[in-house]
Amino acid sequence: MTTRPSPTPYALDIDGLLTRTPTVRHRLDLSRPVSRALLAHCLQIALHAPNGGNRQSWRFLVIDDPETKAGIARHYKAASDAYLAATPPTAMSERAVDGVRHLADHLHLVPALVLAGIRGRLPRDATLAQQSSFFGSVYPALWSLMLALRGRGLGTALTTVHLAREREVAALVGIPARTVTQVALVAVAHTTGGSDFRPTPRQPLDDVVSWNRWQR
Ligand SMILES: Cc1cc2nc3c(=O)[nH]c(=O)nc-3n(C[C@H](O)[C@H](O)[C@H](O)COP(=O)(O)O)c2cc1C
Secondary structure, eight states, X not given: OOOOOOOOSSOOOHHHHHHSOOBOSTTBOTTSOOOHHHHHHHHHHHTTSOOGGGOOOEEEEEEOOHHHHHHHHHHHHHHHHHHHHHSOGGGSOHHXXXXXXXXXXXXXXXXXXXXXXXXXXXXXXXXXXXXXXXXXXXXXXXXXXXXXXXTTTEEEEEEXXXXXXXXXXXXXXXXXXXXXXXXXXXXXXXXSSOSOOOOOOOOOHHHHOOSSSOOO
């Protein structure tokens, strides 16, 4: 599919985009479709992201078929329930658990899911450099996709919990799991309650950044 550039519909400068792109779960508009042209355009932008050796081994599957979404959502829900059951109560706030549960309960209704994968499988004895380059060759593109969508007023949630059921999801959508590794699933929707989001809360800079000598 070829895509035509489209301007972002509302003003959000680059710093605003980078600091106000949260994981959207409760505010996903489940009643409004997301156009394929818009998704294709934002994916086209995402393909400019850095990646190891510029091999572009990433692959993206857009899922907007209700039955396929329902199948994925069933696996997602099972994996998410298992994850939450295994997570100590002190590890996540009640609010965070509520958000994760809400997304798992509504994933089948999210207008579009983008399943990202990468060609190849990491060998069991993969070096740290291989591991980092492998998954790191997909995440910048996913973040670009999320930012491009956000710049057009949409919301996203980047998730990995379904990977506990990677094989089942691969079989459902025809991914050759022996030669392609799934990396993440991004829920995509327009947002309810406008397009405004507060800056995402983060630790103070000085708690995580040191200069010249590692201190943290
Ligand atoms: C690698 C990765 C995996 C994630 N997996 C999930 C997931 O499976 N389910 C989910 O609801 N959120 C998932 N998230 C979203 C995080 O929970 C979220 O980014 C974090 O809580 C910070 O919130 P914010 O993005 O709104 O600032 C994931 C984020 C990343 C970067």
